[in-house]
Amino acid sequence: MAENKNDLMEKIVSLCKRRGFVYPSSEIYGGFAGVYDFGPMGVELENNLKAHWWKWMVHKRQDIVGLDSGIFMNPQIWEASGHTKGFSDPMAECKECHTRIRADKALDEIGVVADEKMSEEEINKLFDDNKKKIKCSNCGKQNFTKVRKFNLLVKSNLGDFTDSYSTPAYLRGETCQGIYVNFKNVLDSQHMKLPFGIAQIGKAFRNEISPRQFLFRLREFEQMEMQYFTRPEDDMDEYEKLKDYRWKAILSLGIKEENIRWKKHENLVFYAKEAYDIEYNFPWGFDEMEGVHARGNYDLTQHSAGSGKELVYQDGETNDRFVPHIIESSGGVSRLFLAVLCDAYNEDEMDGEKRVYLKLKPSIAPVKVAVFPLLKNKPELVKKAKEIFDILNNEIQPIIFDDNGNIGKRYRRQDEIGTPFCVTVDFETIEKPVSTRGDESTRGGDASVTVRDRDTGKQERMSVSDLVAYIKSKI
Numbered sequence: 333m334a335e336n337k338n339d340l341m342e343k344i345v346s347l348c349k350r351r352g353f354v355y356p357s358s359e360i361y362g363g364f365a366g367v368y369d370f371g372p373m374g375v376e377l378e379n380n381l382k383a384h385w386w387k388w389m390v391h392k393r394q395d396i397v398g399l400d401s402g403i404f405m406n407p408q409i410w411e412a413s414g415h416t417k418g419f420s421d422p423m424a425e426c427k428e429c430h431t432r433i434r435a436d437k438a439l440d441e442i443g444v445v446a447d448e449k450m451s452e453e454e455i456n457k458l459f460d461d462n463k464k465k466i467k468c469s470n471c472g473k474q475n476f477t478k479v480r481k482f483n484l485l486v487k488s489n490l491g492d493f494t495d496s497y498s499t500p501a502y503l504r505g506e507t508c509q510g511i512y513v514n515f516k517n518v519l520d521s522q523h524m525k526l527p528f529g530i531a532q533i534g535k536a537f538r539n540e541i542s543p544r545q546f547l548f549r550l551r552e553f554e555q556m557e558m559q560y561f562t563r564p565e566d567d568m569d570e571y572e573k574l575k576d577y578r579w580k581a582i583l584s585l586g587i588k589e590e591n592i593r594w595k596k597h598e599n600l601v602f603y604a605k606e607a608y609d610i611e612y613n614f615p616w617g618f619d620e621m622e623g624v625h626a627r628g629n630y631d632l633t634q635h636s637a638g639s640g641k642e643l644v645y646q647d648g649e650t651n652d653r654f655v656p657h658i659i660e661s662s663g664g665v666s667r668l669f670l671a672v673l674c675d676a677y678n679e680d681e682m683d684g685e686k687r688v689y690l691k692l693k694p695s696i697a698p699v700k701v702a703v704f705p706l707l708k709n710k711p712e713l714v715k716k717a718k719e720i721f722d723i724l725n726n727e728i729q730p731i732i733f734d735d736n737g738n739i740g741k742r743y744r745r746q747d748e749i750g751t752p753f754c755v756t757v758d759f760e761t762i763e764k765p766v767s768t769r770g771d772e773s774t775r776g777g778d779a780s781v782t783v784r785d786r787d788t789g790k791q792e793r794m795s796v797s798d799l800v801a802y803i804k805s806k807i
């Protein structure tokens with residue numbers, strides 16, 4: 333871990349750009365705030381994180397099913413859910429330079445406890461009381477407008493062919509509303525029994541006043557949410573189980589336990605029974621990575637009232653009818669992505685040189701194996717390396733072939749993207765076609781290669797017939 337934590341953030345942003353993990357959106361046009369693009373390495377890591385979540389939240393669980401609902405939904409959904417009125421952040425504007433700030437975050441930074449759930453009055457009072465301590469982040473002056481609540485829903489003109497937006501179709505502000513409104517569909521079509529869950533991964537959009545901290549607070553982002561429906565009397569037991577389950581899932585990504593912690597929400601929304609976040613120790617300190625929330629029966633009750641359709645569960649044996657309670661697991665892909673990168677970032681010295689490497693768990697690394705011919709200008713080495721690449725690529729993906737630059741530089745490039753294994757084809761590979769390891773009668777004609785371990789830099793000689801099994805056992 334780098335010593336200075338601000339330093340670490342800069343290093344990670346720079347690594348992300350240099351190695352094709354993350355690019356600023358629309359960079360050649362001067363950028364676009366609150367949006368980032370995932371590059372060739374980033375999309376692999378991102379897909380691996382989503383697959384891991386899906387495996388834990390859907391495939392490993394007989395009681396949870398998946399869903400992929402639309403980004404656009406009937407605008408009445410956002411009325412019923414309370415988003416058109418309550419989904420807002422407190423904003424103040426610098427009168428000198430028109431920079432907009434989030435009043436609650438500005439208060440937080442000077443040690444005053446505030447959050448976005450406070451009323452406009454409450455937060456204005458706090459903001460006024462602390463006026464002298466709050467400076468504009470852009471011009472440094474202290475001349476702000478009153479704080480007002482700014483709604484975060486992003487409007488569109490979908491289906492509206494007039495010039496005035498009467499009822500705008502919103503881009504969804506969260507994915508879970510698509511789950512609530514499909515509760516009946518899933519219940520009836522899949523014959524689910526309580527308790528059961530519905531999981532979804534998908535994009536969401538928020539008109540964030542000040543997108544910040546790289547991938548942490550974005551205007552366009554991806555959520556991974558699971559809503560779990562329970563009998564009213566069982567919700568808090570299930571809540572504890574879900575908390576444990578998510579904690580284990582995060583550790584299984586290889587994230588260090590000392591870098592995560594639980595944080596209880598002190599200021600709950602009125603319907604919530606309990607809410608905890610899993611915080612990660614980001615370069616700026618512990619901050620929310622994902623949440624586990626007990627939401628009572630609020631969501632289904634609101635959508636029953638809003639739609640006029642009864643969203644209840646009927647017990648097959650007792651014929652009891654009731655509105656299930658909901659507990660949810662809600663996380664952001666890019667926050668997890670950033671946490672995983674911060675956790676894996678390492679610097680050390682190897683062969684007398686400083687090196688950077690990502691100590692990613694092999695199963696989530698963007699590239700599993702890199703295959704090199706020792707020298708680019710020896711056709712027999714290149715040919716053999718391509719042959720071995722094909723053998724590996726049949727069994728393990730994604731892997732890459734690299735003959736660009738000297739071997740040391742190639743190792744460093746792979747270290748920086750976290751490739752766990754580098755396979756090098758050298759003169760021994762072609763001169764001694766039979767493996768020196770293992771049983772020659774079953775491995776006749778087998779060549780050997782060196783396999784380099786990313787974390788230790790140690791190289792091991794291995795016959796090609798052992799190679800696939802060896803790497804598969806590690807990833």
Ligand SMILES: [Zn+2]
Pocket residue numbers: 426427428429430431468469470471472473
């Ligand atoms: Zn200003």
